[in-house]
Amino acid sequence: MEPSAPDRRSAGDAGSGSTVEGVAAPGQDDPAVVVNNLSFTYSGIDGQPLLNSPPIFRDVSFSLRPGSRCLLVGPNGAGKTTLLKILGGKHLVPRDCVWVLGSSPFHDTALTSSGLLSYIGGAWVRDIAFAGYSVPLQGDFPAGQIIEGIPGVDPKRRERVMKVMDINSDWRMHLVSDGQRRRVQLCVGLLKPFKVLLLDEITVDLDVLGRADLMDFLTEECEERGATIVYATHIFDGLQSWPTHVAFLADGKFQTFDEVKNVPHLRDGKLLDTVVRWLREDKRRRAASKRSSKTTVVFQQPLNNGWASGRMTASLSK
Numbered sequence: 001m002e003p004s005a006p007d008r009r010s011a012g013d014a015g016s017g018s019t020v021e022g023v024a025a026p027g028q029d030d031p032a033v034v035v036n037n038l039s040f041t042y043s044g045i046d047g048q049p050l051l052n053s054p055p056i057f058r059d060v061s062f063s064l065r066p067g068s069r070c071l072l073v074g075p076n077g078a079g080k081t082t083l084l085k086i087l088g089g090k091h092l093v094p095r096d097c098v099w100v101l102g103s104s105p106f107h108d109t110a111l112t113s114s115g116l117l118s119y120i121g122g123a124w125v126r127d128i129a130f131a132g133y134s135v136p137l138q139g140d141f142p143a144g145q146i147i148e149g150i151p152g153v154d155p156k157r158r159e160r161v162m163k164v165m166d167i168n169s170d171w172r173m174h175l176v177s178d179g180q181r182r183r184v185q186l187c188v189g190l191l192k193p194f195k196v197l198l199l200d201e202i203t204v205d206l207d208v209l210g211r212a213d214l215m216d217f218l219t220e221e222c223e224e225r226g227a228t229i230v231y232a233t234h235i236f237d238g239l240q241s242w243p244t245h246v247a248f249l250a251d252g253k254f255q256t257f258d259e260v261k262n263v264p265h266l267r268d269g270k271l272l273d274t275v276v277r278w279l280r281e282d283k284r285r286r287a288a289s290k291r292s293s294k295t296t297v298v299f300q301q302p303l304n305n306g307w308a309s310g311r312m313t314a315s316l317s318k
Ligand SMILES: Nc1ncnc2c1ncn2[C@@H]1O[C@H](COP(=O)(O)OP(=O)(O)OP(=O)(O)O)[C@@H](O)[C@H]1O
Pocket: 042, 043, 050, 056, 074, 075, 076, 077, 078, 079, 080, 081, 082, 083
C-alpha cells in the first residue's frame, strides 16, 4: 500500500478534533499512522552502527487509516518489536519517516504522555539501580493502587477496562501469576482512550477467555472510536476475523502489506495456513541467499565492547 502524505501540522496547531494540548489531532480521513521510506540500524553506545549488522529495515513505507486493526507477523528477529518501538517513539528516527496522528512520536512526547499513543509490550519489567536490569514489577502493592493511581482517567472507562481484564483490585502484585500480572499491565495500557495502540505479543500469558474478551474489546475500540491498532504476534488462535490488515515483515521489508479482504486465503479465514506458508517461503529464501552469498563475515574488534554495568551484550568481540 502506498503511504499517504502525512499531516505535517506541528504540535500545537489547531487541528480538527484536537483535544489534547500539544497534540494536533488529524482529521477523520487522515491516516493515523504513516511510515515513509523508513530504514533503521541499531547503533552501539558510540552511536556507530553495530558491526556486521545489516539494517533491520530498508525503505519501509505504509499507512493505516483510523479504525484499522493491523496484524504484524514475521519470523523471529524480523524486526516487529523494533518497528513497534519506532512507532511508539522509543527509537530516534528522522522526523519525516514516521508520523502518528500527524506528529513524530519520538519528537512530540505529548503523543505518549497524553495516552493518545499507547505501547504495550514485553514483560512488565524495569531497570532498577543496584537491583539489576529487567526486574519484574512485583513489589507488594495492590493492583487497584496502580490502576487507580493513574491520573486523568474516566472512572467509567476504568471500571469497564478492569471488568474486561477481569482484575481484582486486591491482587497483591508480588503474589500474582504471570497471567494476572499481564492483565494488570494491559489494563494500565488501555485505561486512557488511545487513538493508536501498539501491542507486542501481549496475550501470551492470558487464558483463552481473557484473550477473547480482550480481542473483542479492541475490535469495539476500533469500530466505535476509530482507534488504530498494530498487533505483533505469533499466536493466531481466534484471530481469523480480527484484523483488517495483515503485514508480513521479513528480510528488512514488508513482503506483504494489504487489507485482509484483498488477500484470497486470508479472506477465507485461513490466517494460520497463510502465515505458515509465508514463513516457509521466507525460510527457503534465506537458505538460498545464504548458499549463494560469497561474503565472508570478518569479525573485527568493535568500537565498543558492549559492556554495561552488570550486563554483557551481544556486541562483544569474537
Ligand atoms: N537493542 C538492540 N541492539 C541491537 N540489536 C538489536 C536490539 N534489539 C533487537 N536487535 C536485533 O534486531 C533484530 C530484530 O529484533 P526484533 O526484536 O525487532 O525482532 P522481532 O521480529 O520482534 O522478533 P521476535 O519474533 O523473536 O520477537 C534482531 O536481529 C535482534 O537481534
